[in-house]
Amino acid sequence: MQTDSKTSQKAALVFGGSRGIGAAVAKRLARDGFAVALTYVSRPDKAAEVVASIEAAGGRAIAIKADSADATQITDAVATAVERFGRLQVAVVNAGLYQGAPLEQFRLETLDQMLSVNVRGVFLAIQAVAAHLSDGGRIITIGSNTAVRSGVVGSSVYAMTKAAVAALARELALDLAPRGITINNIQPGPIETDITADVLEMLAKRNPLGRVGQPEEIAALVSYLSGAESGYMTGASLTIDGGWTL
Template identity: 75%
Template sequence: MSRTELTSPKAALVFGGSRGIGAAIARRLAREGYAVALTYASRADKAAEVVAAIQADGGQAIALQADAADQHAITAAVADATARLGTLHVAVVNAGIYQGAPLDRFPVDTLDQMLSINVRGVFLAIQAAAARMVDGGRIVTIGSNTAQRSGALGGSVYSMTKAAVATLVRELALDLAPRRITINNIQPGPIETDITAAFLDHLIQRNPLKRVGRPEEVASLAAYLVSADASYMTGASLTMDGGYSI
């Protein structure tokens, strides 16, 4: 799909689209011809940079503040996006956090926060987006290869939340199938972002391909999953990690 093939831009909403993978997906969807709304939690400056980059490339984009743990903020963001851009054709749920610690030192408050954002927030975003999505729409979640295997001390809770996302996507595919809405989950391994910048060398050495992924590579897979070519795929979790979790 290209911008020239659209009589008017179809609307896409990227939850957590101000940095890293989410920003790359927002830019890619804009290049594919979508009018893009992206949410951010606190970095309005980063969100504005993504919007400016899309607009400079001739695309249409808006940024909306929404805490992934706040049900009312999520619902309001979806309502705002559809009011300004039209009924949703695509939703990408990328918001999430990572905090790690061994079992005996893992704070309950951190556990609650990660469950609230990484699991509850994902469900709420899917629920709100699906309610304002055309039949035949596309939903993509960004999970993690740690849903299969972490191999890192202190990563148990994060892995648990990402395994929950994979299960949620598999089961919600049944709920959404009567409307021909597909839902799929991308499970990236180590990706070069500001979060991984401090330990890239370690990640590269552990990876069979001796490199980490780029956000644009994840965005390419997301673009495929929302395309007509992927209309028969739903409920799937696709791992993209260079063999890291083998």
């Protein structure tokens, strides 16, 4: 992959990069030599911590406030990243929303919100970034193993949105292939983040490997998919869940 003439450093954009998996991805890409732009919605303090951590290690990073439910904020975030770091080589679409409830209790407003962020927002992010991605670049979506099977009452809508992401990555691979751009989807299972903090023990007991995953393990797979060695893989969904869906 070639870098833009504006900078000799590779550039990456991580949608939803302030916490959990997104923060680990941003730090790993910075370690891999990318200048990293990351978006956040509600926690500027966490986004600033990620930027500070990257800069303390000698990297370059910026945080951009952008709601993945807002098409204009998505396109503006891409424009800001390109203005700061030049043409992008990697885009990671991690922004997502989970709210669960049984069928009879699921509210229409929640359904619309989850579709807006988890499906519409993912498509719009890919669409916006594709025009600014170098030929031979990489797009990675962060889906969920619930696209395969959740086994949990109340997760139906979330599972539906993540199955849509898997289908989107598979089909957009055809659109992007003529430019040598690959797009792949990672489907994590239970990961230790602030969202799972209260149920870690239960999740670990249920998982065949007897533990939950770490954000850095997902980031390592992103690193592989961002590099030259993964250039023949596109349209794939890779489940990494400790055997949860077996």
